[in-house]
Amino acid sequence: MTLPEDRKVRTMIVDDEDLARQVLREFLSAHPEIEIVAECANGFEAVKAAAEQKPDLVFLDIQMPKLDGFEVLELIGSGMAVIFVTAYDTFAIRAFEVHAVDYLLKPISAPRFEAALERAKERLSGKLPSAPVPAMDLAAAARPPQQYLDRIPVRDGASVFIVPVAKLDYVEAQDDYVALASQGKKHLKQQTISSLEAALDPSRFLRIHRSYIVNLERVTKIEPYGKDSFLAVLSTGTQLPVSRAGHARLRAFLDR
Amino acid sequence: MHPILAQLRRLVFYLLGWIPLACMLTYLLAVPGGLTWLQAASVAFPLCLLYAFVCLAAWYPCLATPLERSSVPRFLFTHVAGAFVASALWLLAARTLGRMLAGFEGFRGLDSRLSQDLPLLFGTGVLLYLLAVGFHYVLLAVEASRQAEARVMQASLLARDAELRALKAQVNPHFLFNSLNSISALTASDPAKAREMCVLLGDFLRRTLGLGEKPAIPLEEEMSLVQSFLAVEKIRYGDRLRMEENVDREALATEVPPLLLQPLVENAVVHGIANLIDGGWIRLSAQRRDGLLDIVVENKFDPEAPRRRRNGVGLVNVRQRLEARYGSHASFATSAEGDRFRVAIQLPAGTFDASAAQRDPMKETTS
Numbered sequence: 001m002t003l004p005e006d007r008k009v010r011t012m013i014v015d016d017e018d019l020a021r022q023v024l025r026e027f028l029s030a031h032p033e034i035e036i037v038a039e040c041a042n043g044f045e046a047v048k049a050a051a052e053q054k055p056d057l058v059f060l061d062i063q064m065p066k067l068d069g070f071e072v073l074e075l076i077g078s079g080m081a082v083i084f085v086t087a088y089d090t091f092a093i094r095a096f097e098v099h100a101v102d103y104l105l106k107p108i109s110a111p112r113f114e115a116a117l118e119r120a121k122e123r124l125s126g127k128l129p130s131a132p133v134p135a136m137d138l139a140a141a142a143r144p145p146q147q148y149l150d151r152i153p154v155r156d157g158a159s160v161f162i163v164p165v166a167k168l169d170y171v172e173a174q175d176d177y178v179a180l181a182s183q184g185k186k187h188l189k190q191q192t193i194s195s196l197e198a199a200l201d202p203s204r205f206l207r208i209h210r211s212y213i214v215n216l217e218r219v220t221k222i223e224p225y226g227k228d229s230f231l232a233v234l235s236t237g238t239q240l241p242v243s244r245a246g247h248a249r250l251r252a253f254l255d256r
Numbered sequence: 257m258h259p260i261l262a263q264l265r266r267l268v269f270y271l272l273g274w275i276p277l278a279c280m281l282t283y284l285l286a287v288p289g290g291l292t293w294l295q296a297a298s299v300a301f302p303l304c305l306l307y308a309f310v311c312l313a314a315w316y317p318c319l320a321t322p323l324e325r326s327s328v329p330r331f332l333f334t335h336v337a338g339a340f341v342a343s344a345l346w347l348l349a350a351r352t353l354g355r356m357l358a359g360f361e362g363f364r365g366l367d368s369r370l371s372q373d374l375p376l377l378f379g380t381g382v383l384l385y386l387l388a389v390g391f392h393y394v395l396l397a398v399e400a401s402r403q404a405e406a407r408v409m410q411a412s413l414l415a416r417d418a419e420l421r422a423l424k425a426q427v428n429p430h431f432l433f434n435s436l437n438s439i440s441a442l443t444a445s446d447p448a449k450a451r452e453m454c455v456l457l458g459d460f461l462r463r464t465l466g467l468g469e470k471p472a473i474p475l476e477e478e479m480s481l482v483q484s485f486l487a488v489e490k491i492r493y494g495d496r497l498r499m500e501e502n503v504d505r506e507a508l509a510t511e512v513p514p515l516l517l518q519p520l521v522e523n524a525v526v527h528g529i530a531n532l533i534d535g536g537w538i539r540l541s542a543q544r545r546d547g548l549l550d551i552v553v554e555n556k557f558d559p560e561a562p563r564r565r566r567n568g569v570g571l572v573n574v575r576q577r578l579e580a581r582y583g584s585h586a587s588f589a590t591s592a593e594g595d596r597f598r599v600a601i602q603l604p605a606g607t608f609d610a611s612a613a614q615r616d617p618m619k620e621t622t623s
Binding site (some may be wrong): 018020022023026041042044063065066067068087088105106108151162164 | 437532
């Protein structure tokens with residue numbers, strides 16, 4: 001993501017407070033090389049604007065209505081430089097785990113802001129390495145300890161769906177994507193099945209096959225299928241293949 | 257672990273306690289039993305030493321049949337059976353000892369004479385065991401009362417702790433950081449408004465600090481603290497924040513612990529309004545009737561909002577403070593229905609009297 005010298009840095013500001021956006025706008029106005037292409041007051045707007053405007057740089061608040069900053073980042077991908085802006089210092093480690101360029105604390109100091117912007121421009125011009133791993137996997141890895149996902153945000157073009165984990169029937173791996181089956185629909189998300197497995201509560205979700213994670217509450221029975229394999233029948237009627245290792249795990253769980 | 261075996265000192269005292277019993281048994285064996293004094297003592301002392309340990313085992317049946325929770329038949333059966341078993345073991349030991357000693361000079365014929373004394377020994381064994389049972393129940397009672405005392409101590413410590421922690425946590429630092437950031441924004445765009453916000457914030461902080469030291473304040477004062485808090489938040493959230501108040505004139509004079517409502521309203525802002533794109537309402541109502549004060553704080557919220565930090569810390573604090581101060585005389589309940597979150601508090605209504613409140617907050621609150 002290197003920029004030509006003469007191109008402006010397309011910048012997006014995401015914060016639910018008007019005054020907080022105003023500070024950033026004021027600081028940015030001193031930089032003619034910056035072009036503010038979108039200002040968003042919540043996570044949904046941010047995902048939509050990111051899809052449409054393809055910004056280079058995003059100033060991202062963490063606590064917002066609908067989607068928090070980490071969920072926004074997970075959905076908009078790693079193609080841009082992100083600077084988190086928040087009043088909370090407790091998210092800093094998570095922010096750098098998802099390869100944020102910088103982490104600004106409110107109230108924002110001008111010198112600190114300039115330093116962050118400088119870092120962002122270095123990242124954009126290719127002097128600083130960018131995230132080597134897709135943002136979705138990073139965001140999943142940066143989950144707070146001892147806390148499993150209770151909802152999974154999914155993007156379809158510019159719109160966002162929230163899949164509550166309690167309503168998730170099963171997950172199917174499809175190349176670089178996972179398909180989340182919930183309430184009769186399937187939502188595609190760019191993430192590896194292993195990173196999603198790690199983010200789900202292991203007492204509720206089980207990897208029964210290389211390509212499948214199942215919500216244990218949905219499993220009604222296990223049937224033998226062929227010589228060495230099995231089928232899990234869900235309450236929705238869906239049948240999922242169960243590998244030999246998956247069957248052992250499932251048995252161990254059901255016997256408990 | 258057995259309380260007597262747990263400490264060597266206790267075991268020594270316990271065994272010393274058996275010496276008079278051993279002397280008594282010597283007397284029983286010598287006078288009604290017909291043994292010589294030497295024979296009686298040589299049998300009684302080893303037997304009592306052994307039985308001292310056998311009787312320690314009574315701890316376990318005592319533990320399993322607590323006095324207050326066991327039926328009489330079960331209680332009797334357990335301990336009588338225990339006594340018979342222990343005593344039978346003791347007789348076996350007595351006979352073995354008698355046979356061993358019978359080989360020595362001066363002890364000839366001891367085993368046969370001792371076997372005539374077996375009923376006497378058996379009766380003594382049963383009595384001694386039952387004595388041990390009684391002793392163990394006393395031990396259990398002492399232990400239980402000590403634990404109860406520790407619990408009471410701990411509860412009062414917790415109560416004080418909760419109060420202190422609650423007061424310290426009152427001013428949420430993030431509220432300050434965000435407000436300062438808003439002021440920073442306003443300094444360029446609207447200096448007059450920035451100054452106004454500085455004054456509002458200062459006003460709120462001063463009140464918080466002052467109120468935290470008082471044991472109780474009239475609801476009216478708490479309401480004015482809430483209003484100064486909302487005045488600051490209103491600048492941050494603008495039209496997203498809408499407040500409705502419905503407080504009886506009578507209720508306004510009722511005394512409440514300071515900083516009771518402000519955390520509830522702050523919770524409504526942080527977990528309700530802040531998560532709603534178009535904002536929402538907070539409704540606060542307070543009514544006084546039949547010597548009770550009913551306070552309800554309701555707000556709109558997004559049931560599918562992402563999780564926030566400090567989730568419900570303010571609510572937990574208020575509940576702990578009410579519990580510490582009023583015990584079962586106050587109630588605190590939260591409920592969520594659809595997109596509406598509700599906190600309902602009920603507490604004894606005392607009319608404010610500053611001098612009494614200064615003297616004794618606990619007494620005053622129940623008057």
